[in-house]
Amino acid sequence: AQSVTQLGSHVSVSEGALVLLRCNYSSSVPPYLFWYVQYPNQGLQLLLKYTTGATLVKGINGFEAEFKKSETSFHLTKPSAHMSDAAEYFCAVSPASGGSYIPTFGRGTSLIVHP
Amino acid sequence: DVKVTQSSRYLVKRTGEKVFLECVQDMDHENMFWYRQDPGLGLRLIYFSYDVKMKEKGDIPEGYSVSREKKERFSLILESASTNQTSMYLCAIQGSGKNIQYFGAGTRLSVL
Numbered sequence: 001a002q003s004v005t006q007l008g009s010h011v012s013v014s015e016g017a018l019v020l021l022r023c024n025y026s027s028s029v030p031p032y033l034f035w036y037v038q039y040p041n042q043g044l045q046l047l048l049k050y051t052t053g054a055t056l057v058k059g060i061n062g063f064e065a066e067f068k069k070s071e072t073s074f075h076l077t078k079p080s081a082h083m084s085d086a087a088e089y090f091c092a093v094s095p096a097s098g099g100s101y102i103p104t105f106g107r108g109t110s111l112i113v114h115p
Numbered sequence: 116d117v118k119v120t121q122s123s124r125y126l127v128k129r130t131g132e133k134v135f136l137e138c139v140q141d142m143d144h145e146n147m148f149w150y151r152q153d154p155g156l157g158l159r160l161i162y163f164s165y166d167v168k169m170k171e172k173g174d175i176p177e178g179y180s181v182s183r184e185k186k187e188r189f190s191l192i193l194e195s196a197s198t199n200q201t202s203m204y205l206c207a208i209q210g211s212g213k214n215i216q217y218f219g220a221g222t223r224l225s226v227l
């Protein structure tokens with residue numbers, strides 16, 4: 001069984017400020033972890049993923065996330081927010097083994113960027 | 116570039132109508148999925164398919180059915196649309212043994 005909790009349905013930052021979107025997961029097997037982004041009126045697209053190896057992963061548009069097994073977390077960060085980062089962000093987890101690769105998604109966090 | 120095409124971006128239907136949502140992929144991926152997305156609830160899996168003519172229920176299959184007659188096409192069917200099926204519907208594909216999903220742009224369905 002697996003689940004994802006995204007803390008905060010909305011996060012508001014000023015342009016140029018640090019972005020921090022929180023994601024905690026539970027999984028009965030080692031997980032693969034993902035962040036997806038959804039811009040207005042579009043489908044989801046992959047931002048970054050953790051499968052194995054380095055726990056700090058870098059994605060597109062300057063985002064990165066760190067897998068912390070002891071904290072069961074995979075928080076997404078960006079040093080400096082840009083207006084174009086305003087979107088919905090989804091964290092997802094899928095099993096790294098066991099045959100089923102179907103992801104479980106969090107409820108999403110809407111990032112609002114103020115000028 | 117991966118292409119997942121959903122036939123309609125916006126649909127308005129009446130209660131009781133039969134509704135077809137179509138999804139076509141150009142990647143030859145085995146796995147195809149239908150989700151609905153509602154504010155505050157994230158993505159919920161309706162149905163998925165691992166192969167032609169094969170389907171599996173997801174978390175919220177009630178009121179929906181699916182059809183996969185060809186590998187590249189996966190259809191979601193609302194046999195008798197109801198107002199509580201007003202939502203954004205997202206189709207996704209996933210390669211066998213892979214973890215990344217690729218999404219279509221979505222169909223925003225309103226049932227009046």
